[in-house]
Amino acid sequence: xxxxxxxxxxxxxxxxxxLELRCNYSYGATPYLFWYVQSPGQGLQLLLKYFxxxxxxxxxxxxxxxxxxxxxxxxxxxxxxxxxxxxxxFCAVGVYNAGNNRKLIWGLGTSLxxxx
Amino acid sequence: GAVVSQHPSWVICKSGTxxxxxxxxxxxxxxxxxxxxxxxxxxxxxxxxxxxxxxxTYEQGVEKDKFLINHASLTLSTLTVTSAHPExxxxxxxxxxxxxxxxxxxxxYFGPGTRLTVL
Numbered sequence: 366x367x368x369x370x371x372x373x374x375x376x377x378x379x380x381x382x383x384l385e386l387r388c389n390y391s392y393g394a395t396p397y398l399f400w401y402v403q404s405p406g407q408g409l410q411l412l413l414k415y416f417x418x419x420x421x422x423x424x425x426x427x428x429x430x431x432x433x434x435x436x437x438x439x440x441x442x443x444x445x446x447x448x449x450x451x452x453x454x455f456c457a458v459g460v461y462n463a464g465n466n467r468k469l470i471w472g473l474g475t476s477l478x479x480x481x
Numbered sequence: 482g483a484v485v486s487q488h489p490s491w492v493i494c495k496s497g498t499x500x501x502x503x504x505x506x507x508x509x510x511x512x513x514x515x516x517x518x519x520x521x522x523x524x525x526x527x528x529x530x531x532x533x534x535x536x537x538t539y540e541q542g543v544e545k546d547k548f549l550i551n552h553a554s555l556t557l558s559t560l561t562v563t564s565a566h567p568e569x570x571x572x573x574x575x576x577x578x579x580x581x582x583x584x585x586x587x588x589x590y591f592g593p594g595t596r597l598t599v600l
Contacts, residue, residue, distance in 0.1 A: 401591075408485070409525075409574070409591040455524065468515065469589065473524045 367392050367460050371472035378446050379480045386441040386475050388456030397459035398439040399469065400430055404452040412454075415439060426450070451479045484508055485577050487592035494565055495600055502560045502595045504575030511577035514558040515589065516550060519572040531558040555580070565599040572596050 370389045378384055390396055400412040413424025420432040430441045439456060453476050457469040484507040494500050504514055512533045517525040529550050530538040537550040547569075549561040558577075562569050576589040 406593070408593040409576070411588060414588065468527055468530060469525075471524045471526075476522075 367458065367470050369456050369458050369470050369472035371454075371456055371475050373475045374473070375476045375478070377478040377480060380448050381445050384441075384443045384446045384450070384477070386454050386456075386477070388439045388441065388472060389437050390439065390456075390458045390470075391437065392458050392460060392470075394460075396439075397467070398430075398432060399457045399459065400424065400428070400439070400441050401455045401457065402426075402452045403455065403474075409455070412441070446477075446479055448479045448481060451477055453477070483579060483590045485575065485590045485592040487573075487575055487595050489595060490593060491596040491598075493598045493600065496566050497564055499561055499563045500565055500597060502562075502573055502575075502597075504558045504560070504577070504592055506556045506577045506579075506590070509577075509579040509590075510555040511558075512555060512580050514552060514575055514577040516548075516558070516560050517574040517576065519574060519594070521572075525574065528560075533558075562597065565597070567599045570597055570599045 368391045372387050398415040401409045402412050403409045412428050413422050413430055415422050415432045423429050428443050430439055432439050453474045455474045456472040459467050486505045488503045492500055514531040516528045518528050519525050527540050528543045531550045531552040533552045533555050539545045552558040572594050574594045576591045578589045
């Protein structure tokens with residue numbers, strides 16, 4: 366079955382500290398992987414995506430993620446967190462649905478709080 | 482570029498009434514749009530895939546007669562919640578990939594969402 370697991374429901378880090386958000390997926394084919402961020406009152410924004418090629422992908426706002434096929438993981442990292450990074454983070458995998466459209470399967474999200 | 486709008490941003494209605502939510506791609510064409518539902522502190526649940534000029538594809542467990550989807554143009558899709566009840570109260574989000582790079586990148590652009598409260 367296709368699924369995305371984000372093991373950490375809530376994470377709190379201090380401003381300036383490093384961050385890693387975990388994401389594991391289950392999908393039979395080569396995955397298209399995404400990280401989105403959702404801030405209160407704003408729409409979901411794409412942070413980064415992996416389709417193929419270099420397994421370390423760079424995104425916006427200083428985020429990066431590494432695709433590890435052997436571990437079925439796509440963890441999100443940031444070396445130094447800013448208070449404005451406090452938000453909900455979602456990992457997603459792109460799969461095909463019955464109508465042959467691609468759709469996204471979403472993890473449950475990780476809520477990030479940043480202490481000053 | 483690649484802006485998706487939703488209207489209204491919030492709506493309160495009485496039980497038994499119908500509510501229409503619009504999703505527009507403002508600066509790009511979108512043959513395909515997606516409708517999601519998000520419960521508080523939870524993930525997004527895909528409800529249906531909307532295709533311009535054809536019937537929507539509903540996910541398993543989603544009542545197509547309850548949630549009517551119309552994709553009348555390349556920039557507009559509407560979701561109508563018919564005979565709404567309190568359990569339909571939720572946050573509804575639409576998204577759309579750009580036609581020109583949909584199959585190349587899969588990137589979807591999301592609307593800000595519509596908060597529906599049914600009394």
